[in-house]
Amino acid sequence: MIGAILTQQASWKNVEKAINNLRKGGYLSSFSIYKMPVEQLKQIIKPVGFYNMKAKRLKEFTNYFIEKYNGNISYMKRFETEKLREELLALNGIGKETADSILLYALDKETFVVDAYTIRMLNRLGISDSKDYEEIKKLFESSLKKYKFDGYSTVDIFKEMHALIVELGKQYCKKTPYCTDCPLSEICEKKGV
């Protein structure tokens, strides 16, 4: 959940640095962040960039998580996905992608995460030129839920699919596309871009 907020428009490498800084000081828990002065938090998470905003966002999130759910993930998991999603979206600094990331990866909720990579991939593949978050989210959810893989839940499949799209976006379907050896080149309209 902390990582989901820190990684907004930032590389995961830098998020790891920030998380290691937290761990070093023994601060890698919602309650520690909840108690910590915001100025100290800013210095600790500096490597992620946008640290003034993100320190505030972490405080806002931990306030919510501690006060409403006692900082207890198991307890928070018991509530309905839609209710939790609306609560998260109401927090300052948590938009759709971050909310869905927390729901899917931290709370194991059946909700698909859409990001810039996903939209770009669909556009390049020629599957959809939409930029509407909810529309693309539903496209993946309805499509993926039709499939059953032995030993894998729909939640597992949502997690894996999103992770694979991220890797594709980082290695091949980059801002300036690198199509050499792209695993999707056979089904992509923009071959050899």
Added chain:
DNA sequence: TTCCTGCCGT
């Protein structure tokens, strides 16, 4: 210089 799993305020 560019880019990094966005989001908010205007």
Added chain:
DNA sequence: ACGGCGGGAA
């Protein structure tokens, strides 16, 4: 729709 936020790595 657009500017601002930002240090770190390539």
